[in-house]
Amino acid sequence: MxxxxxxxLGALATSPVLAAPALRAQTPVQxxxxxxxxxxxxxxxxIDGYCADFGKxxxxxxxxPVYTGTYQDSITKALTAARGGDAPQMxxxxxxxxxxxxxxxxxxxxxxxPGADKGWMDSFYPGFMENSRTGGKTWGVPFQRxxxxxxxNKDAFREAGxxxxxxxxxxxxxxxxxxxxTKRQGDSVSQWGIQIPGSGFAYWMFQALATQNDVRLMxxxxxxxxxxxxxxxxxxxxWLDLSTKHKVHPPGIVEWGTTPRDFFExxxxxxxxxxxxxxxxxxxxxxxxxVAMLPAGRxxxxxxxxxxxxxxxxxxxxxxxxxxxxxxxxxxPERAAQWGIDTGYVAVSPAAFETPKMKEYVxxxxxxxxxxxxxxxxxxxxxxxxxxxxTKALEDALQSVxxxxxxxxxxxxxxxxxxxxxxxxxx
Amino acid sequence: MMHAAxxxxxxxxxxxxxxxxxxxxxxxxxxxxxxxxxAAIHPTGYAARFDLLxxxxxxxxxxxxxxxPFPRYMLNSLLLVTFVTGSQFVLxxxxxxxxxxxxxRWTGLLFAxxxxxxxxxxxxxxxxxxRTMRALGLVDTVVGIGLPYVASAFGIxxxxxxxxxxxxxxxxxxxxxxxSTFGILWRVYVPLARPTYLAYGLTSVAYHWNNFLWxxxxxxxxxxxxxxxxxxxxxxxxxxxxxxxxxxxxxLTSAPLLLAFLLFQRQFVQSFMRAGIR
Numbered sequence: 107m108x109x110x111x112x113x114x115l116g117a118l119a120t121s122p123v124l125a126a127p128a129l130r131a132q133t134p135v136q137x138x139x140x141x142x143x144x145x146x147x148x149x150x151x152x153i154d155g156y157c158a159d160f161g162k163x164x165x166x167x168x169x170x171p172v173y174t175g176t177y178q179d180s181i182t183k184a185l186t187a188a189r190g191g192d193a194p195q196m197x198x199x200x201x202x203x204x205x206x207x208x209x210x211x212x213x214x215x216x217x218x219x220p221g222a223d224k225g226w227m228d229s230f231y232p233g234f235m236e237n238s239r240t241g242g243k244t245w246g247v248p249f250q251r252x253x254x255x256x257x258x259n260k261d262a263f264r265e266a267g268x269x270x271x272x273x274x275x276x277x278x279x280x281x282x283x284x285x286x287x288t289k290r291q292g293d294s295v296s297q298w299g300i301q302i303p304g305s306g307f308a309y310w311m312f313q314a315l316a317t318q319n320d321v322r323l324m325x326x327x328x329x330x331x332x333x334x335x336x337x338x339x340x341x342x343x344x345w346l347d348l349s350t351k352h353k354v355h356p357p358g359i360v361e362w363g364t365t366p367r368d369f370f371e372x373x374x375x376x377x378x379x380x381x382x383x384x385x386x387x388x389x390x391x392x393x394x395x396x397v398a399m400l401p402a403g404r405x406x407x408x409x410x411x412x413x414x415x416x417x418x419x420x421x422x423x424x425x426x427x428x429x430x431x432x433x434x435x436x437x438x439p440e441r442a443a444q445w446g447i448d449t450g451y452v453a454v455s456p457a458a459f460e461t462p463k464m465k466e467y468v469x470x471x472x473x474x475x476x477x478x479x480x481x482x483x484x485x486x487x488x489x490x491x492x493x494x495x496x497t498k499a500l501e502d503a504l505q506s507v508x509x510x511x512x513x514x515x516x517x518x519x520x521x522x523x524x525x526x527x528x529x530x531x532x533x
Numbered sequence: 534m535m536h537a538a539x540x541x542x543x544x545x546x547x548x549x550x551x552x553x554x555x556x557x558x559x560x561x562x563x564x565x566x567x568x569x570x571x572a573a574i575h576p577t578g579y580a581a582r583f584d585l586l587x588x589x590x591x592x593x594x595x596x597x598x599x600x601x602p603f604p605r606y607m608l609n610s611l612l613l614v615t616f617v618t619g620s621q622f623v624l625x626x627x628x629x630x631x632x633x634x635x636x637x638r639w640t641g642l643l644f645a646x647x648x649x650x651x652x653x654x655x656x657x658x659x660x661x662x663x664r665t666m667r668a669l670g671l672v673d674t675v676v677g678i679g680l681p682y683v684a685s686a687f688g689i690x691x692x693x694x695x696x697x698x699x700x701x702x703x704x705x706x707x708x709x710x711x712x713s714t715f716g717i718l719w720r721v722y723v724p725l726a727r728p729t730y731l732a733y734g735l736t737s738v739a740y741h742w743n744n745f746l747w748x749x750x751x752x753x754x755x756x757x758x759x760x761x762x763x764x765x766x767x768x769x770x771x772x773x774x775x776x777x778x779x780x781x782x783x784x785l786t787s788a789p790l791l792l793a794f795l796l797f798q799r800q801f802v803q804s805f806m807r808a809g810i811r
Contacts, residue, residue, distance in 0.1 A: 138753070143766060148600060150766065172753045175765040183750045190663035192672060367776075390577070 134168045135428045137421070140197035141173060142180040142413065144250070145382050145449050152448060160435050167428040177413065181206070188212040188418060195421040196429045201237035201414045202489035202497075204245050205328045209491055213416045215243040220423070221430040229455045230437075231478075236486035238414055240328060246414025247433050248454040250445070252382040253477050253484055254314050254408045256401070260394040262287055262297065262375040273398035274376075277318070277344060280401045284354035287375040299354035300376040301369075302345060306362035308504040309497050310409060311378060313488050314400055315341035317407030323500075328490040329532040333500055334515075334522035341403070342507050342514035350510070359508050366390075380411060381477040384450030388471070397473035399480040406483040412451065443467075452477045490525070491532040499524035572780035579777075593781035597767070600778075602755050603785060606763040611789075612675050613748075613759050614738045620683035621737055622730060628684075629692030630718050633699075644693070650686035659750060666751060673753045682741065688733055695729040696722050728804035735794075735801060742790055760786040 139157065143149045150173050157169040174180040177200050184197050185206075193212060207213040216222045227235075230248050238246035260270035266286040274280040284299025302311050316323055321337035324330060332338065348355035356374075366383055368374045370390050378400065387395060400408050415436070417429045435441070439457040443464040446453035458464055459478060468475045490496045503521035506512040512520075572579075573594065579587045597603075632644045662681045663672075671677035699722055707717045723730075745761045752758045764786055767779045794801065 150601075170753075173766070175749055175762070179746070179749055179765065182746070186660055186663050186750045189660045190667055192663070192667050 134166050135424045136168045136170060137195040137425050137428050137432065138170045138172055139432065140180060140184055140194045140199075141171060142175060142177045142198060143173060144177060144413075145386070145451075149449065152445075156436060156441070160432055163435070164428075164431060167431065169428075169432055184418075185210060185212070188420070191420075193418040193420045195425045196415060196417050196432065198249055198413045198415055201234075201246055201248075201251070201410070201412060202487050202493055203416075204237065204240065204414070205489060205491045206493055207416060208240070208245060212418055212420075213245060214419045214421075214426070215245055216247060216417065216430075217243055219417060219430050220427045221434070226434060226437075229457060231452075231454065231456065231481050233410055233481040233484040234454055236484075237410060237489060240326065246416055247437065249413055249415045249433075249436060250382075250449065250451045251410055251412040251414075251454055252380045252451055253410045253480060254310065254378055254400060255381050255476055255480065256376055256378055256398045257369060257383070257387055258376040258396050258398065259369070259372065259391075260396050262372065262393075263396075266375075270394070270396060273396055274401045276401050277403045280376075281348070281352050281354065284348070284376065285352060288354045295356075297372055298356050298368075298374045300348060300378075301355060301360045301365050301374045302348070302378045303362040303365045304345075304359040304504065304508045307380075307411075308359075308508075309488055309500045310411060312342065312345070312500070312504055313409045313485075314378070314407060315345055315403070317409065317485050318400065318403035318405060319344075320404040320407075322485065323488050324490050329529050331490060331496065331500075331522060331525040331529065333503070333525060334519045337404075339515045339518055342504065342518060344403070346507055346510075346514060349508075358510075359505060381452055382412070382450050384473065384477075385448070386450065388450075388473075395473075397476045399476060399483070406480070408480055408484050409487040410481075410484050411487050446474070452481070490529060492528050495528050496525045499528070569780040569783055572776045573784050575777065577775060577777040593777045594785065597778050597782035597785060600782075601763045601766050603760070603763065605755055606758060606760045607786075607789070609675060609757060610742060610759040610761075610786075613679055614741045616675065617679040617682050617741050618734050618737045620679070621685045621688045622734070624684050625688035625692050625733075626718070626723065628689045629696050630722060632689065632693045633696035634704075647686050647689055650684075651690070655681070656746060659747060662747070663750065672751060673757050675757055677751050678748045678757070678759070679741070681747070685737070688737065691729055691733050692726060695726040699725050731800060731804040739790065 141153055150171075153171050153173075157171045160169055161167065172194065174183045174197075180197065181199050181203050184194060184199060187193050188210065199207070216227060227244050227247070230238075233253075234248040234251050235244070238244055238248060256273060258273055263270040266283075268283060268286060274283045280300065287297065287299040288295060289297040302315075304311065313323055316338045319337045319341040321332060321335045321341070323332060323338065349357045360368075362379075365374070365377050365379055366386060369377045369387070370392065372393070384397070399406060415433050417426060417433075421429060436445075437454060439453075439455060439461050440463065442453045442455060442458035443461045445451065446458065446464070447467050453459060453464060459468070459475070464474075488497060488500070499521045503512075503517040507514050507517045571583075574589050574591070575587045576590055576592070628647070632640060632647075658681070666672050666677045666680065669677075669680075671680065703721050703725075704717055707721050712720060742759075743761060744759075745765070748759050749762045749765070752762065764782055767775070767782055
């Protein structure tokens with residue numbers, strides 16, 4: 107058979123037109139859901155499973171899950187696609203990306219979406235909503251949220267003559283416990299008392315210290331910071347003193363990525379890190395461990411962290427409706443509980459902690475409830491307009507403090523000046 | 534072979550220093566690889582502890598292999614580098630031939646324009662490239678990943694320099710024998726530039742095999758994503774890094790390139806010396 111090029115082109119051109127009316131009648135609404143993976147384990151399979159289950163329960167909607175790397179990669183991809191006119195309909199991105207997404211004008215507030223009623227949006231822990239609302243509107247719905255807690259080695263506590271049931275409750279106790287837990291052999295140290303990682307998320311750790319010293323690092327509008335506040339300087343000094351004055355913390359900057367491993371290998375007895383690590387520690391720590399709220403300075407405190415769900419402006423009305431349905435599906439108490447158990451993230455609503463599944467889990471593993479109990483003391487994670495630049499200014503200051511190059515007051519004053527310059531235009 | 538005693542003492546010291554330098558560099562280069570192998574074949578607990586009697590295991594490879602559809606990613610990576618490098622060769626050869634032999638007075642200016650491309654970081658163009666690919670309907674295709682890279686200024690530059698060194702007499706002789714212009718290109722220039730092709734091909738393949746950000750942005754599904762994007766599953770930032778599994782996965786992904794390099798090592802080294810990315 108001879109097919110001329112023109113005939114072939116003609117056939118190509120007409121066939122979709124012929125097929126379209128038949129298809130349109132039953133084409134489900136399709137939404138793309140971008141999500142990052144920030145914890146180990148087969149998370150992509152879990153999310154793909156959720157999407158498939160949702161499709162079964164809602165035959166009119168198809169959710170296409172797209173795994174987009176780390177949080178950092180995910181925001182790059184989402185913004186690039188949005189600027190290129192091809193945004194996903196829904197994405198899980200850092201709660202701190204809120205101002206960036208609003209400034210770029212690519213997301214839509216949940217209040218304006220069909221089916222997102224106030225009762226549902228108020229069903230989450232208020233601690234998580236601090237980072238999801240600004241200017242009276244809700245921009246993000248909590249999904250994989252975390253906060254900082256302290257993990258400690260109960261065996262090491264016993265060896266040091268400490269009661270493994272009472273973790274340090276204050277800054278002073280934290281230092282004295284750490285002194286008892288630090289094991290020295292001559293000049294070398296075989297076990298450090300405590301590690302607060304200073305790479306990767308230094309601003310997050312510092313924010314915990316600052317909150318405990320009773321200073322808020324930014325305002326609700328995200329256009330002012332208070333890095334140079336005397337209390338913030340005090341907090342940085344406390345962090346530095348752990349290694350230089352008390353010598354209970356490894357000198358310099360401790361790596362975020364290797365801190366859990368140091369903990370498993372008994373190189374450190376107490377570590378500060380995210381609750382996202384809970385499942386990891388539970389599976390890998392070769393000794394009994396405890397999880398505790400962070401010790402109090404002037405007060406208790408920890409920033410929240412992690413990812414929220416956002417809906418993009420480019421979504422059609424039908425897609426917006428589908429996105430809300432999917433978000434409600436993901437945050438249903440039963441599912442939120444299971445997600446928390448599987449990953450270690452904090453289940454996002456009080457109702458999730460009331461499910462039989464979660465109650466049973468908490469009864470057998472009380473550590474899972476520590477993050478929840480700390481939530482009343484929690485504050486929003488540092489987030490401002492031009493978040494990446496402002497955070498970078500603070501991170502640079504903290505690194506220079508921890509490596510002993512610049513005094514805390516001078517370093518934080520400089521960070522504050524940089525932040526002022528960046529944020530001035532947003533007031 | 535020169536006898537060692539025949540070498541003057543000062544030269545011998547130089548030789549010693551050179552050997553020492555070469556060994557130092559070689560060890561520095563191979564150390565991460567050796568560490569990756571060490572971490573990959575032992576249980577996680579031994580990642581930071583050196584113990585000769587540590588139990589051996591292949592579990593890390595199994596875990597890495599099962600965590601992502603590696604065979605599919607491998608295929609995508611292969612398709613991608615074949616497409617990109619192949620296209621770069623064709624386009625680069627044609628363009629370089631013109632720039633090397635054309636007598637038009639615009640050649641210099643046009644060549645300068647091509648070289649300007651060397652100054653621009655590809656990541657700067659990511660949004661513009663995305664728009665273009667979207668307009669062409671190539672989002673989430675292997676062609677879409679490769680297309681922005683098919684015209685390489687570096688490749689054109691390198692081939693032009695090589696073609697310029699081909700003696701005109703050879704070209705004239707071929708013409709006397711009745712070769713067409715394409716015939717001359719194919720029979721005279723391309724064979725003489727083989728070392729350059731090999732050297733450039735290697736750098737290009739390595740670059741595109743390792744490229745991460747653009748493939749991540751432009752692709753959405755397992756069917757199109759290359760290995761690097763698949764590997765990112767293991768960078769679980771909230772939990773810290775599991776060195777054993779990430780080492781196993783890294784070895785799995787870099788194995789094809791390493792094997793190819795070991796097999797063709799002699800040719801590569803020779804072609805680099807001759808083409809001398811100079």
